[in-house]
Amino acid sequence: MGKYHGKATTVLRPRTTKEVSDIVKWCAKRRIGIVPQGGNTGLVGGSVSLDKEVVLNLGAMSNVRSFDPVSGILVADAGCILESLGDYIAPHNYIMPLDLGAKGSCQIGGNIATNAGGLRLLRYGSLHGSVLGLEVVLPDGTILDQLSTLRKDNTATHNVMLALPRFDNILPLFQAVKRDLGEILSAFEYIDRTAYDTAVAHGHARVFTDEEMQGAQCFVLIETSGGNNDHDEQKITELLESLLTADKPLVLTGVLSQSPAQFASLWALREGLPEALQKEGKPYKYDISIPIADFERVVDSCRDQLKSRGLYGDHAVSKVVGWGHIGDGNLHINVIAKQGYTPEIEQALEPFIYEVVSSLKGSISAEHGIGSMKPHALHYSKSSASIEWMKKLKETFDPLNIMNPGKVLP
Ligand SMILES: Cc1cc2nc3c(=O)[nH]c(=O)nc-3n(C[C@H](O)[C@H](O)[C@H](O)COP(=O)(O)OP(=O)(O)OC[C@H]3O[C@@H](n4cnc5c(N)ncnc54)[C@H](O)[C@@H]3O)c2cc1C
Numbered sequence: 175m176g177k178y179h180g181k182a183t184t185v186l187r188p189r190t191t192k193e194v195s196d197i198v199k200w201c202a203k204r205r206i207g208i209v210p211q212g213g214n215t216g217l218v219g220g221s222v223s224l225d226k227e228v229v230l231n232l233g234a235m236s237n238v239r240s241f242d243p244v245s246g247i248l249v250a251d252a253g254c255i256l257e258s259l260g261d262y263i264a265p266h267n268y269i270m271p272l273d274l275g276a277k278g279s280c281q282i283g284g285n286i287a288t289n290a291g292g293l294r295l296l297r298y299g300s301l302h303g304s305v306l307g308l309e310v311v312l313p314d315g316t317i318l319d320q321l322s323t324l325r326k327d328n329t330a331t332h333n334v335m336l337a338l339p340r341f342d343n344i345l346p347l348f349q350a351v352k353r354d355l356g357e358i359l360s361a362f363e364y365i366d367r368t369a370y371d372t373a374v375a376h377g378h379a380r381v382f383t384d385e386e387m388q389g390a391q392c393f394v395l396i397e398t399s400g401g402n403n404d405h406d407e408q409k410i411t412e413l414l415e416s417l418l419t420a421d422k423p424l425v426l427t428g429v430l431s432q433s434p435a436q437f438a439s440l441w442a443l444r445e446g447l448p449e450a451l452q453k454e455g456k457p458y459k460y461d462i463s464i465p466i467a468d469f470e471r472v473v474d475s476c477r478d479q480l481k482s483r484g485l486y487g488d489h490a491v492s493k494v495v496g497w498g499h500i501g502d503g504n505l506h507i508n509v510i511a512k513q514g515y516t517p518e519i520e521q522a523l524e525p526f527i528y529e530v531v532s533s534l535k536g537s538i539s540a541e542h543g544i545g546s547m548k549p550h551a552l553h554y555s556k557s558s559a560s561i562e563w564m565k566k567l568k569e570t571f572d573p574l575n576i577m578n579p580g581k582v583l584p
Pocket residue numbers: 209210211212213214215216217219220221232252253273274275276279280281282283284285286287288289290291292293448449541542545578581
C-alpha cells in the first residue's frame with residue numbers, strides 16, 4: 175500500500191526459539207521496543223516499526239518440526255510460509271485449514287497472531303480453533319512451551335462461479351446453496367461488478383462471455399471440499415442445474431470448473447482483486463463485518479459520501495468496490511485514490527465508515543486486525559469495558575510495554 179514507512183535501524187533474524195528469547199531478554203533489560211514481523215503482508219501496519227523499535231523478523235525460523243499423517247497434526251516454526259506448509263502436507267493428501275491471497279508470503283506465525291480469516295473460514299472455522307498449542311516467548315524472554323499435539327482433513331475440491339442479476343438474490347442463494355451442499359460447502363465469496371471488471375481489465379481470464387455479462391450485477395464463487403470426489407461433483411453439478419432451471423432463477427448463468435487449471439483460474443480472479451486494484455491507484459482498505467444484506471448498500475453509501483464531497487472522479491477517487499466472505503459477513507471495501515492518498519479523502523471516509531459499521535453493530539476489523547491503522551477507531555466496535563480489560567491483559571504479559579508498542583490499543 176505504501177502507507178506505512180518503517181523507521182527501524184535494526185532487523186534481527188533469529189533461527190531458534192532460544193535466540194528469540196535472548197533477544198527479548200536483552201531488549202526487556204534496556205526497555206527497547208520490539209516489533210515481531212512475519213511475512214509483512216498485514217494490511218493495517220501491525221508489522222511496521224513506527225518509532226525505531228527493533229524488528230524481530232521470523233523468516234529464518236522456517237522448519238517443519240513434525241507432521242503426523244495419521245492425526246494430521248503439524249508442528250512448525252512461526253516463520254514457515256503458509257503456502258510452503260500446504261506444499262509440505264499435500265503429498266499426504268492434506269490441506270491447510272486456511273487460504274488467503276497472501277499465502278506465498280505470509281507466515282503461519284503472522285496468520286495466528288492476526289487470527290487470519292481467509293477463504294475457507296466457512297468450512298474450517300476460525301484459525302484459532304485449528305491451533306492446538308503454541309510455543310511462545312513472553313515479553314520478559316521466558317519461553318512458554320504449550321505445544322500440544324487432533325484433527326484431520328482429506329478433501330476433494332470443486333468450484334463454480336455464478337453471475338447474479340441483482341445483489342438482493344445473494345441471501346436466498348446462500349440459503350439454497352447451504353441447504354443443497356451442506357457440509358461440503360467450503361467457501362462462498364462475493365464479488366461486485368466493478369471488482370470483477372477490474373480483475374479482467376488487468377489480465378485475469380474472463381469467466382463469462384460479453385452476452386452473459388449483460389445485466390450481471392455481482393458474482394459469487396462457491397467452493398466445495400468433501401471426502402468423495404464423485405459424490406461432491408454430482409452435488410455441485412445438480413446445484414448448478416437446479417439454479418439455472420428454476421422457475422424464478424436467482425442467477426443469470428454459472429461456470430463450473432472442469433479441470434484443475436480452471437479451478438485455479440476462478441480462484442486466481444478472486445484472489446487477484448487486491449493486486450488488480452492496486453494497479454489503478456492507492457487503495458484505502460476497510461475490512462469490516464456487517465450483516466450480509468447491507469453489503470451493497472454500505473459500498474454505495476461510501477461512494478455517495480465521496481460524491482457529496484466532490485471527491486469522486488479521476489481527480490480523486492476513481493473506484494469504490496466491494497467483495498468478501500459471505501459466510502462470515504466479512505466485507506472488503508477498497509477505495510481507489512487515483513492520484514494518491516490525501517487528507518480530504520481520508521476525512522471523508524473516516525469516521526464515516528466506522529460510524530456506519532457501529533450503527534449496524536458490526537466490527538471495524540473482520541480479519542485484518544487493528545495494527546497501527548485502527549487503534550483510534552477501536553471504540554466503534556468494542557465497549558470501553560472491553561478495551562479496559564484488553565489493556566489489563568496486555569499489562570499482565572507485557573508490563574514494560576516493549577512488545578509492539580502503539581499497536582492495537584488506543
Ligand atoms: C493479497 C492479500 C490478501 C490477503 N487476504 C487476507 C484474507 O483473506 N484474510 C486475512 O485475514 N488476511 C488477509 N490478508 C492480510 C495478511 O495477509 C494476514 O493478516 C496475514 O495473516 C499476515 O501474516 P504475515 O506473516 O504477513 O504477518 P505480518 O504482516 O508480518 O504481521 C502481522 C501482525 O502479526 C504480528 N506477528 C507476525 N508474526 C508474529 C509472530 N511470529 N509472533 C507474534 N506476532 C507476530 C506482527 O507484529 C503484526 O502485528 C491479505 C493480505 C494480502 C496482501
